[in-house]
Amino acid sequence: MLETVQSNGIDRESSDKRKTRESTNTEFLELVGSRIKKIRKEKKITRKLLSEQSGVSERYLALLESGKGNVSIALLRQVAQSLDVEPEILVSNSAPINGESRLLLGLLAGLTSNDRLRFKDQLLRELRNSPANRSYRIALIGLRGAGKTTVGERLSIILNIPFVEIDREIEKLVDAPLSEIFITYGQEGYRNLEKTCLENVLSNGDNCIISTGGSIVQEQSAYDLLLSTCYNVWLKASPKEHMDRVVAQGDLRPIAGNSKAMEQLKEILIKRQSSYEKADVTVATDGKDPHIIASQILADRTLRKLIQHTN
Incomplete structure (x- = not known):
């Protein structure tokens, strides 16, 4: 037996x-x-x-x-x-690098640090002004509780294009929940996985809605990639709205035994604000229905031009 x-x-x-x-x-x-x-x-x-x-x-x-x-x-x-x-x-699991890309990497290696920064800023400006490069991949950025998932799913239905959550892509890649990934790989490991998954999504060249992790703006190379290849939307909410939404989702960890949780959240928002403001458009989400937020995003003239160019 x-x-x-x-x-x-x-x-x-x-x-x-x-x-x-x-x-x-x-x-x-x-x-x-x-x-x-x-x-x-x-x-x-x-x-x-x-x-x-x-x-x-x-x-x-x-x-x-x-x-x-x-x-x-x-x-x-x-x-x-x-x-x-x-x-x-x-x-390769990473985005492909062709001969021209290798040549550019070689040229960049010969530049000074300041020259590389100037070249990067100029290249990003040109890429962001080119509809052909950005298509209409829409990237939603902001802290957890900003409404990225609900708004992203709504946009996906309206535009009939896929909705991709980078955190879910990371979980599929590693075959583990996000909580275990942070324990096993740490913050730096998570960010490396985040960039790999972002590159994989972008390498397909398909139009899609992308929901990013709230901290992606702190990983400069990943955020630069997002800025140069996607139409970026900062879903902006007040600290109280962020906290209320997270708690409403059943996650009490941010406030459990932490009397300074709100102060810490405010500090994070202040620290990241200048990075979030690099997005193409900012939409305030406090007290708004996801349908209204999606309509506001789609009303933006720049995005409409990107959609028309692609179609």
């Missing part, structure tokens, strides 16, 4: 591991497929032409781009050569 129970336990554990491997493999194939499709479209290469150049059938390329083709290393190399990229670009 005991042996049967132990055997069943081992079988369940093996089954769980097998399902995890299968899920990971599926995600990997989807990543490779989306990467190939994105690069092919950027280079304005039809699937038929890619098939002719790579020797890979058009039907198999279609399966590959949909994430259903279990490609061999040899075939992947053929496709990469025809796209004029290194094979690792197609399989």
Whole structure:
């Protein structure tokens, strides 16, 4: 009897591991497929032409781009050569770096620190003024309790584009809840994971609504990436509104045994305000229904131009 129970336990554990491997493999194939499709479209290469150049059938390329083709290393190399990229670009979890990007990185390495800062500021200004670069990916920023999830879901329905929460992407990547991630990896590890997931979302090139962590503005490289590739909306709420919403969600941790919780929240808002103000638009959310907030965001002239340009 005991042996049967132990055997069943081992079988369940093996089954769980097998399902995890299968899920990971599926995600990997989807990543490779989306990467190939994105690069092919950027280079304005039809699937038929890619098939002719790579020797890979058009039907198999279609399966590959949909994430259903279990490609061999040899075939992947053929496709990469025809796209004029290194094979690792197609399989990396990070955003792809092509030859031009490597050249720019080399040039930047030769600049002084001040020159790099000036170059970065100029580049960000140009990218933010280019509808083609930003499409209409809308990034919602602000502290927890600002309404990013509810407003993001509403915008997603109105615009019929996906809603992506970076914190949920981190949990999927690590296969652990956020609370455990902070314990295991710490704040710095979380920020590294946050940037990786943001790069992965942006690398797809798809229009979407992105909800970010409240502290993303403190990670300069990740925030610069967000500013240069998305239309950013600061959902601004008063300290009391932030606290009331978090508590209403059933999370009493911010105030449990902490008489200075409100003062600390005010300090965080003051510290981050100048960074939040770099957003394209600020929308006050105190006492407002998510539908009203979404309508205010969509009424912005700059965003309407981005949507019209994409459509």
